[in-house]
Amino acid sequence: MRNSKSAKKKRLEEIEEIEHLNSWIQSQKPNSGFNPMSLPPLPSNSPIGLLRDNTFSCYSGATLFKQLPISQKTKDGLRQCNYHEMTDIQRATFPHALCGRDILGAAKTGSGKTLAFVIPVLEKLYRERWGPEDGVGCIIISPTRELAGQLFDVLKSVGKHHNFSAGLLIGGRKDVDVEKQSVGELNILVCTPGRLLQHMDETPNFDCSQLQVLVLDEADRILDVGFKKALNAILSQLPKRRQTFLFSATQTKSVQDLARLSLKDPEYLSVHEESVTATPTRLQQTAIIVSLDEKLDMLWSFIKAHINSKILVFLSSCKQVKFVFDAFKKLRPGIPLMCLHGRMKLERRMGVYLKFCEYRSILFCTDVASRGLDFNKAVDWVVQVDCPEDVASYIHRVGRTARYHSGGRSVLFLMPSEIKMLEKLQAAKIPIQSIKANTKRLQPVSGLLSALLVKYPDMQYTAQRAFLTYLRSIHIQKDKEIFDVLKLPVDKFSASMGLPLTPKIRFLNKKSKQKSVSENPPLEPEMSDKENELGISREELDDLENPREELDIGDFKEVDRVFLPAGETSNEEGKVGDIVDIIPETRVLKKKKLKINIHRPVGTRVVFDEEGNTLQPLARIADTNCTCDSLLLDQDKKEEYYKKMREQLRHADLEDKRLDRERRRQKRIKDKMKWTKNNFEEEEEGESGLEEEEAGNRRSKRSKIYFDSDNDDGERKGDNVKASISLEEQEALALKLLSSMHQ
Ligand SMILES: Nc1ncnc2c1ncn2[C@@H]1O[C@H](COP(=O)(O)OP(=O)(O)OP(=O)(O)O)[C@@H](O)[C@H]1O
Numbered sequence: 001m002r003n004s005k006s007a008k009k010k011r012l013e014e015i016e017e018i019e020h021l022n023s024w025i026q027s028q029k030p031n032s033g034f035n036p037m038s039l040p041p042l043p044s045n046s047p048i049g050l051l052r053d054n055t056f057s058c059y060s061g062a063t064l065f066k067q068l069p070i071s072q073k074t075k076d077g078l079r080q081c082n083y084h085e086m087t088d089i090q091r092a093t094f095p096h097a098l099c100g101r102d103i104l105g106a107a108k109t110g111s112g113k114t115l116a117f118v119i120p121v122l123e124k125l126y127r128e129r130w131g132p133e134d135g136v137g138c139i140i141i142s143p144t145r146e147l148a149g150q151l152f153d154v155l156k157s158v159g160k161h162h163n164f165s166a167g168l169l170i171g172g173r174k175d176v177d178v179e180k181q182s183v184g185e186l187n188i189l190v191c192t193p194g195r196l197l198q199h200m201d202e203t204p205n206f207d208c209s210q211l212q213v214l215v216l217d218e219a220d221r222i223l224d225v226g227f228k229k230a231l232n233a234i235l236s237q238l239p240k241r242r243q244t245f246l247f248s249a250t251q252t253k254s255v256q257d258l259a260r261l262s263l264k265d266p267e268y269l270s271v272h273e274e275s276v277t278a279t280p281t282r283l284q285q286t287a288i289i290v291s292l293d294e295k296l297d298m299l300w301s302f303i304k305a306h307i308n309s310k311i312l313v314f315l316s317s318c319k320q321v322k323f324v325f326d327a328f329k330k331l332r333p334g335i336p337l338m339c340l341h342g343r344m345k346l347e348r349r350m351g352v353y354l355k356f357c358e359y360r361s362i363l364f365c366t367d368v369a370s371r372g373l374d375f376n377k378a379v380d381w382v383v384q385v386d387c388p389e390d391v392a393s394y395i396h397r398v399g400r401t402a403r404y405h406s407g408g409r410s411v412l413f414l415m416p417s418e419i420k421m422l423e424k425l426q427a428a429k430i431p432i433q434s435i436k437a438n439t440k441r442l443q444p445v446s447g448l449l450s451a452l453l454v455k456y457p458d459m460q461y462t463a464q465r466a467f468l469t470y471l472r473s474i475h476i477q478k479d480k481e482i483f484d485v486l487k488l489p490v491d492k493f494s495a496s497m498g499l500p501l502t503p504k505i506r507f508l509n510k511k512s513k514q515k516s517v518s519e520n521p522p523l524e525p526e527m528s529d530k531e532n533e534l535g536i537s538r539e540e541l542d543d544l545e546n547p548r549e550e551l552d553i554g555d556f557k558e559v560d561r562v563f564l565p566a567g568e569t570s571n572e573e574g575k576v577g578d579i580v581d582i583i584p585e586t587r588v589l590k591k592k593k594l595k596i597n598i599h600r601p602v603g604t605r606v607v608f609d610e611e612g613n614t615l616q617p618l619a620r621i622a623d624t625n626c627t628c629d630s631l632l633l634d635q636d637k638k639e640e641y642y643k644k645m646r647e648q649l650r651h652a653d654l655e656d657k658r659l660d661r662e663r664r665r666q667k668r669i670k671d672k673m674k675w676t677k678n679n680f681e682e683e684e685e686g687e688s689g690l691e692e693e694e695a696g697n698r699r700s701k702r703s704k705i706y707f708d709s710d711n712d713d714g715e716r717k718g719d720n721v722k723a724s725i726s727l728e729e730q731e732a733l734a735l736k737l738l739s740s741m742h743q
Pocket residue numbers: 082083084085086087090107108109110111112113114115248249371372373374399403404
């Protein structure tokens with residue numbers, strides 16, 4: 001009794017709270033329209049009251065979560081997670097987000113963007129009194145599975161006092177059927193694009209028509225071409241009347257992107273726009289100029305010198321990650337090593353991610369780990385062995401360290417040919433200093449790698465693949481000012497990986513040839529099959545053609561499956577391709593290439609009339625006395641009709657066979673004539689010097705072939721002829737036949 005009374009009291013309090021919050025929201029001024037450029041930047045110490053339309057002016061001095069007009073349940077969750085003071089992006093976002101506006105949020109890496117959207121999501125559904133029967137109220141989309149998992153954890157811990165149901169929908173999970181049974185009842189979905197789309201396509205009761213909030217974390221990445229198809233398909237199934245949040249450290253301002261999302265007067269909140277640096281201030285950044293063949297030595301020396309640090313090492317492809325990880329692991333540097341890339345199974349990926357959060361170790365990874373991940377205990381160093389494809393990619397990679405209030409350091413290995421990247425980074429307000437590598441202190445590792453490759457011959461293959469995919473990754477980069485494959489010392493590079501011989505790089509040879517004939521370009525450009533250019537497998541090509549697809553490779557595959565006929569089951573680890581897909585529109589799958597459009601069944605006989613026009617099947621029996629219409633009425637006549645038809649078809653078939661036999665026979669005779677004529681002439685010209693016996697043998701052999709092959713209708717006529725006439729007579733006969741043909 002007492003329990004039910006207190007529950008009732010709690011409910012009444014809740015209703016009162018919701019009404020109070022709603023009336024406050026109603027009292028706020030309407031949005032004044034979207035013009036990102038006109039928005040005064042928010043200084044990091046600005047009170048909220050500086051926002052353009054005085055929204056939240058009553059909370060202008062608020063710096064703590066507890067001062068905000070949000071539910072007690074959210075406040076309790078925040079307190080228990082030890083979140084008390086708001087960060088800049090959180091302070092800037094809440095006024096608008098709580099008022100129901102669309103947000104484009106941009107802030108440096110590690111500045112708390114996650115809470116900036118998680119809290120408004122919880123509050124929105126709370127104020128709407130969202131319950132299990134209301135279905136999906138919010139969708140949060142992340143480009144990678146690891147990041148989705150991380151967002152889900154934050155949502156669970158901050159929202160643990162709320163009664164919403166939430167689910168994590170990510171690719172690579174095998175329990176998709178179990179998911180299908182409950183996904184329709186979930187209120188908040190945290191997902192990767194591929195798996196969300198899969199549910200939209202396959203799950204019968206999955207309904208998003210009541211969606212209140214859509215969040216795109218790492219928005220610029222999700223709006224990127226790699227996710228274009230998937231996102232468009234998702235958006236087409238969502239209601240346009242909704243609140244949309246886009247967050248990223250490198251936010252998009254593309255009007256096209258915003259149009260795709262049907263944003264309504266969004267607020268562009270870029271809290272660090274006026275900041276002196278685009279990266280966290282506590283991040284120390286260095287670039288080391290090092291040649292390609294010295295990169296592994298440099299990395300090995302770096303690791304040996306920092307065995308007490310937690311280090312994240314970025315390489316450009318899965319194959320490289322695999323090779324460097326395998327090789328260095330065997331060389332035992334004295335610190336645990338791990339690897340993370342898009343071709344690993346989900347369980348392993350998640351396992352590695354969690355382990356790296358826990359332990360001091362080195363993680364070799366591709367860009368799959370470049371965005372959003374907040375490794376629990378601070379990462380000390382971010383090492384970029386391979387140059388990032390652009391400035392945004394650099395910002396996200398280094399952003400894995402120096403998060404929130406902690407410091408961090410990063411090193412970028414730059415080859416002399418990539419020096420332009422340094423200028424680009426500095427132009428983008430990234431304080432990076434370059435130093436020259438001190439080669440005297442390098443610990444060479446190539447000798448050790450050569451020995452390893454001899455000891456483990458399987459590793460040679462891995463090394464070759466890594467070598468080729470690296471070159472290919474440079475070749476396909478868009479920014480040719482920085483990435484020029486022809487400037488690379490490929491032989492030295494191959495040797496530095498321990499390879500005894502430089503693998504054949506067909507596309508490089510082609511390229512240099514093209515360069516040498518560039519003054520006399522060929523009239524028609526050569527069609528290049530990319531796969532053949534390199535001599536690497538399609539899988540590797542996929543890996544490279546969609547390097548950023550790695551971000552959620554399994555999901556891409558799933559999307560492939562939706563759009564294109566891919567062979568694998570949807571929930572298996574996909575091959576590009578995160579990245580799949582999601583697959584660039586220009587890419588043609590091998591399977592697709594092989595598809596043949598057959599317009600009529602194989603073996604269908606085409607019948608021509610006397611004028612040479614094709615006749616429809618059965619047209620030849622159209623003159624029959626029975627018409628189908630009348631036959632349909634009468635069963636007996638029908639039988640008779642079919643009998644007649646069968647008979648006619650049989651006759652037609654026999655006739656066709658006979659004609660075909662005749663035609664083939666004529667052809668054979670013609671061929672034989674030709675053959676005999678040629679040989680006769682040849683013998684006359686060429687055999688004059690031969691021994692009579694030898695020539696005779698050859699003649700007799702050929703004669704035999706000639707007559708034996710005349711084997712129409714299965715009769716061995718040749719034997720008869722051979723038996724009845726001599727060799728000379730046979731030749732004379734052949735001549736006679738020839739001369740009659742010429743006449
Ligand atoms: N108000 C806060 N008080 C204390 N810690 C916070 C607060 N907001 C965020 N953090 C912590 O800061 C770290 C970074 O937060 P978050 O991952 O949201 O950053 P982000 O801006 O999304 O980074 P990225 O751009 O890399 O995705 C996390 O460890 C988070 O727990």
